[in-house]
Amino acid sequence: MxxxxxxxxxxxxxxxxxxxRARSEFARGEIPREELRELERxxxxxxxxxxxxxxxxVVVDGEQYRGDMVAFFAEELEGFSRGGLVRSYxxxxxxxxxxxxPIRRTHPITVEWWGYAQSLTDRPVKxxxxxxxxxxxxxxxxxxDSRRDAVLALAEVIRDEAVALQEAGAEYIQxxxxxxxxxxxxxxxxxxxLAVVTEPLTVxxxxxxxxxxxxxxxxxxxxxxxxxxxxxLTNSRFDLLDRFAEHPFTKSIGLGxxxxxxxxxxxxxxxxxxxxxxxxxxxxxxVFVDPDCGLKTRSVEEAKDKLRVVVEGARRVRDRxx
Amino acid sequence: MTARVTVVGSYPKPPHEGGEFALRGTxxxxxxxxxxxVDVRAAQDDLVREVIAEQAExxxxxxxxxxxxxxxxxxxxxxxxxxxxxxxxxxxxxxxxYFRQPVAKAPVARRGHIVLDEFLxxxxxxxxxxxxxxxxPYTLAALSVDEHxxxxxxxxxxxxxxxxxxxxxxAEAGCEVIAFDEPALARIPGSPPGDLSLLAxxxxxxxxxxxxxxxxxxxxxxxxxHGPGLFDLPFDGFGxxxxxxxGNLEAIHEFPSDRILQAGIVDARNTRVEDPEALTREIEGxxxxxxxxxxxxxxxxxxxxxxxxxxxxxxxxxxxxxxxFRGDG
Numbered sequence: 014m015x016x017x018x019x020x021x022x023x024x025x026x027x028x029x030x031x032x033x034r035a036r037s038e039f040a041r042g043e044i045p046r047e048e049l050r051e052l053e054r055x056x057x058x059x060x061x062x063x064x065x066x067x068x069x070x071v072v073v074d075g076e077q078y079r080g081d082m083v084a085f086f087a088e089e090l091e092g093f094s095r096g097g098l099v100r101s102y103x104x105x106x107x108x109x110x111x112x113x114x115p116i117r118r119t120h121p122i123t124v125e126w127w128g129y130a131q132s133l134t135d136r137p138v139k140x141x142x143x144x145x146x147x148x149x150x151x152x153x154x155x156x157x158d159s160r161r162d163a164v165l166a167l168a169e170v171i172r173d174e175a176v177a178l179q180e181a182g183a184e185y186i187q188x189x190x191x192x193x194x195x196x197x198x199x200x201x202x203x204x205x206x207l208a209v210v211t212e213p214l215t216v217x218x219x220x221x222x223x224x225x226x227x228x229x230x231x232x233x234x235x236x237x238x239x240x241x242x243x244x245x246l247t248n249s250r251f252d253l254l255d256r257f258a259e260h261p262f263t264k265s266i267g268l269g270x271x272x273x274x275x276x277x278x279x280x281x282x283x284x285x286x287x288x289x290x291x292x293x294x295x296x297x298x299x300v301f302v303d304p305d306c307g308l309k310t311r312s313v314e315e316a317k318d319k320l321r322v323v324v325e326g327a328r329r330v331r332d333r334x335x
Numbered sequence: 336m337t338a339r340v341t342v343v344g345s346y347p348k349p350p351h352e353g354g355e356f357a358l359r360g361t362x363x364x365x366x367x368x369x370x371x372x373v374d375v376r377a378a379q380d381d382l383v384r385e386v387i388a389e390q391a392e393x394x395x396x397x398x399x400x401x402x403x404x405x406x407x408x409x410x411x412x413x414x415x416x417x418x419x420x421x422x423x424x425x426x427x428x429x430x431x432x433y434f435r436q437p438v439a440k441a442p443v444a445r446r447g448h449i450v451l452d453e454f455l456x457x458x459x460x461x462x463x464x465x466x467x468x469x470x471x472p473y474t475l476a477a478l479s480v481d482e483h484x485x486x487x488x489x490x491x492x493x494x495x496x497x498x499x500x501x502x503x504x505x506a507e508a509g510c511e512v513i514a515f516d517e518p519a520l521a522r523i524p525g526s527p528p529g530d531l532s533l534l535a536x537x538x539x540x541x542x543x544x545x546x547x548x549x550x551x552x553x554x555x556x557x558x559x560x561h562g563p564g565l566f567d568l569p570f571d572g573f574g575x576x577x578x579x580x581x582g583n584l585e586a587i588h589e590f591p592s593d594r595i596l597q598a599g600i601v602d603a604r605n606t607r608v609e610d611p612e613a614l615t616r617e618i619e620g621x622x623x624x625x626x627x628x629x630x631x632x633x634x635x636x637x638x639x640x641x642x643x644x645x646x647x648x649x650x651x652x653x654x655x656x657x658x659x660f661r662g663d664g
Contacts, residue, residue, distance in 0.1 A: 096606070097642025098349035102424055102433035103406050104362045106349055109431075109642075111606050151431050153645075155607040196429050196525040274423070 017297035017334065018288065018327045019070035021267065023221050023243060024141045024189065025082070025307030026075035027316050032056045036080075053078040054129065061133040063317060067324050071185055071301070072138045074130035076309070082143045082189065083151040084110055090170060092116035096153060111153040112163060118170040124177050137185055140178035144190035144220065145171050145210065146203040151192060164202055168209035179216050187219040188239070191306075194222050197230045208238040219243055219267060223306060228253070232260045243267025245305040247279075251287060257294040266295055269305030270326065271319045276311075278318045284326025297334060302327040337627035338618050338657040339396050340650075341597065343554060343574065344408075344468040344516060345637030346386045346401025347646050358382050358403070379404045380456065387461045393647055394654025397466050397512060400457035402637070406435070408470040408516060409478050413437030415449035416497055422480060428523045428555050430604075430640060437479040439490055445497040451504050458509060467510050468552070469498050471517035472541060473534040478519065488533050495537035499545065506547035514550040514574065515541065518636075520565075521556030521580060531561045538568045548572060550597060554636035555579050559586040566591050577617075578602045578635035587624055596625045599635035601653045606645040614656030622660070632657055 028036070032052050039049040060075035079085040087093040087110035094113045098106040123140065131138040145167035149160060157163035175186050188210055193203045211218045221243040222234075231253065234242065246253060246269045270287045271279050284302075291300055302323055308316040350356050361378040364370035386401035405411040407427065413419035413435075421435040454467045472494035476487055484490045502513050522528035542549050551565075552574035558565055559582035566573055572595030575583040590596055600617050601609050621630055632653055638646040 097352060097644060098347075098356075099642060100348065100432060100639060103435075104359055106356075106359065153606040153641075155605070192431075194525075195426060195431075198524040 017300070018331050019301050020324050020327045021069065021071035021139065021185075021301050021303045022064075022073045022320070023267070023269070023273075023303055023305070023307050024073055024076055024187065025079070025309035026060050026073070026077070027309050027311055027313045028077055029056055029059070029313055032077060050078075057126070057130055058133055061130050061138075064320075065134050065136070067321055068328075069320065069324060070136060072130065072134050072136050073141060074126050074138060076141065076307070078126060081107060082307075083148050084108060086122060086143050086148055086171075087152060089118075089120070089122040090116055091119050092156065093152070109151065109153060112149075112156045114156055116163075116166045116170055118173050121177050122174050124174075124181050127178055127183060128181055131182065138183065139185040139187050139219070140175065140183040142171055142174055142178075142186065142188045142210075144188045144193075144203070145206040146199070147190050147192035150196070160199070161202055164206045165209065168206040172210045172213065175210055176213055179214055183216060185217045185219060186214060187221060187243070189221045191221065191223040194230075200230055200233060204236050204238065211238050217241065217265075221267065221306070228256065231256050235263050239264070241265035241267055241301060243269070243301070243303065245269045246291075247272045247287070247305045251290060254290055254294055262295050265299040265301060266291070267301045267303055270302055271304040271323055273304055273306045273308055273310060273319075276315060278315065279322050279326075281322055281325045281329065284322055285329050288326060288330045292330070297330075336396065337630065338622070338660050339631045340394055340654045340657045341397035341466065341631050341633045342390060342395055342399055342650070343552060343599065343603070343633055343635075343637045344399050344402055344514065345405075345639035346390070346399070346403060347639050347641060347643040348382060348401075348403050349643055351643050383453075383457055384460050387457060387465075389647055390650060391462050393650035394658070395463070395650055397464050397631070398457075398461055399466050399468060400453060402468065402639070404453055407432075408468075409434045409437050409475060412449060412470045412475055412498075413479070415445070416443055416494075417441070417446045418443035418483065419479070425478070428518060429525045430555075432640070434478075437475065439479055439481045439483045441483055443483075443490070443493045443497065445500050448504060449501050451501070451508060454505055454510055455508060464511050466512040466514055466550075467505050468514045468516055469501060471515040471519075471534070471551070472498055472537060473529060474517050474519035476533075477529065487530075488536065491533050492537050492540070495541040499541050499543060502542075502545045502547070502549070506545050510547050512548045512550065513545065514552040515570070516552045516554075518553060518555050520561070521553045521558050521576070522560060523556035523579075526556075528557075528560055531565060535564075535568060538570070542569050548595070550574055550595065552597070553580075554599060554603075557582040557586075559583055563589045566594060571595055572597055572629075572631070574631075574633065575599060576635040579604065587621075590625050592626065592629075595629045595631055596621070597631040597633050599633050601634040601649045603634040603636040603638050603649075604640050606641060608645065608648045609652050609656075611652050611655040611659060614652060615659040618656055618660040627660075 056077040218239040520529035550572040551570040557580035574597035
């Protein structure tokens with residue numbers, strides 16, 4: 014059965030050592046931007062080639078040119094200033110962006126990278142955006158009067174970027190909203206903002222939300238105005254599937270079948286079982302198979318091994334379905 | 336003193352923009368084997384001196400050591416108590432920060448002083464009184480995995496005994512104010528409100544024999560739904576977050592006249608600096624509900640969620656507002 018159980022990825026992939034080195038050298042002013050850019054293109058090319066080779070159905074560019082998923086957009090948008098250091102955990106710190114003026118999109122942000130990746134493969138490359146709710150939640154705001162005002166302003170610029178990706182030919186556009194799960198109280202606001210983004214889109218739209226208080230947010234979560242919701246199911250031990258049996262999951266699902274926080278590589282059997290369990294509650298043409306989340310925290314080899322297992326598991330189930 | 340200016344607890348560890356981040360560098364060197372724990376201790380001592388001086392200079396009248404020696408409150412106390420281990424990273428309420436989740440694996444008990452030495456160092460290096468914060472028993476239990484007791488109330492009870500021992504020792508060593516941080520009691524966006532009855536059951540045991548001013552400190556959300564019974568608990572003062580918990584303003588209308596209210600009116604989660612005049616009006620409003628002698632002013636939560644510059648500017652704005660309120664600004 015073709016066209017079912019398509020394999021894909023949540024977005025980020027680990028940066029190879031040569032790129033990590035180049036990023037530090039660039040930060041210290043030791044190499045020019047053009048040299049860094051060339052290595053980002055090389056890493057993107059290698060990741061797209063790898064996905065071609067193992068047969069991923071919906072490809073990503075791997076975000077080799079992005080650092081933090083929010084800071085990347087903040088740096089490209091007007092209205093943001095670079096913030097000071099705040100702690101993430103332990104001895105780790107990051108620069109949290111600050112909204113200091115009206116947010117405007119003055120140029121395309123991801124379209125060129127998307128086009129480069131698409132030029133390297135015949136399979137569709139997914140456009141990858143960070144959602145308005147998450148960009149606001151992970152920034153400071155000194156400009157807007159309320160969280161809602163800032164989120165809705167961001168929704169308009171992310172919508173413009175999504176439309177540009179659609180016009181460039183993207184068949185899949187994902188708008189990541191990992192922050193939604195930390196504050197399910199504001200799910201309505203996230204839904205309202207996402208509706209602004211996806212309203213003009215005719216392509217297949219996806220949102221990814223990380224593990225959180227899904228039980229309380231389900232089935233309201235199904236109001237998220239996208240075609241597919243990608244969920245971190247391995248990390249939540251697939252307990253949501255029982256809820257789907259009670260109240261049908263009416264959208265396509267991005268089924269996370271590999272834990273991105275663990276070094277251990279899942280077995281093909283584990284992936285097969287997870288998919289088969291899901292097929293009892295969601296039909297195969299609405300199931301996309303992928304890792305739980307972006308793989309950027311894993312080593313290059315771990316990420317590749319996990320992706321091979323995901324693809325092989327999906328293939329086995331597909332074969333059984335005939 | 337009316338409208339005493341204080342803080343909740345944590346303070347940013349990173350330096351001012353362009354400064355050298357010595358503590359981070361020393362911890363990295365420790366990981367590489369190029370520095371010792373003695374070096375780390377020295378870097379922490381330097382930073383404690385710096386953040387205490389900075390708070391005092393901004394006008395804070397009751398400071399903390401900024402908790403700059405801690406990775407996070409949960410880990411600090413889990414490491415200081417017998418019976419605990421730690422596991423994976425967990426998000427700290429609705430912030431974008433993470434902590435290592437404690438695991439109660441065996442009977443929990445205090446094996447020795449936990450933060451007493453830190454307090455003594457801070458006290459010796461502060462021109463103003465130093466408050467010591469302890470994690471509250473309810474919050475530590477709520478954020479931990481329990482593999483031993485199988486009953487949240489039982490874990491809260493043993494934690495209350497251990498934390499009481501620490502608080503008594505702190506008081507004996509001259510600590511005038513001890514705050515028990517209980518954010519898990521509040522209704523924080525994304526989490527259900529805490530179960531007040533579990534803390535109420537151990538509150539006497541927690542504060543018994545502690546010869547210091549004790550404060551039950553909440554932040555990140557509303558405590559209004561616990562009703563006025565919250566303020567009947569045997570603490571000398573209560574800290575509430577009036578930024579993230581707008582319902583708290585309603586709750587303190589019934590604030591008892593014999594307790595201290597620590598009002599968090601400066602937003603510890605956003606860099607926009609408050610206007611001192613607006614803050615002054617807020618203090619005036621609060622003084623209508625609470626005797627100004629028993630009214631303390633603070634940021635809404637620990638300041639480590641902000642960059643260093645913003646933290647310092649916010650404390651200065653708060654102190655400015657308190658001075659205006661007193662009529663000496």
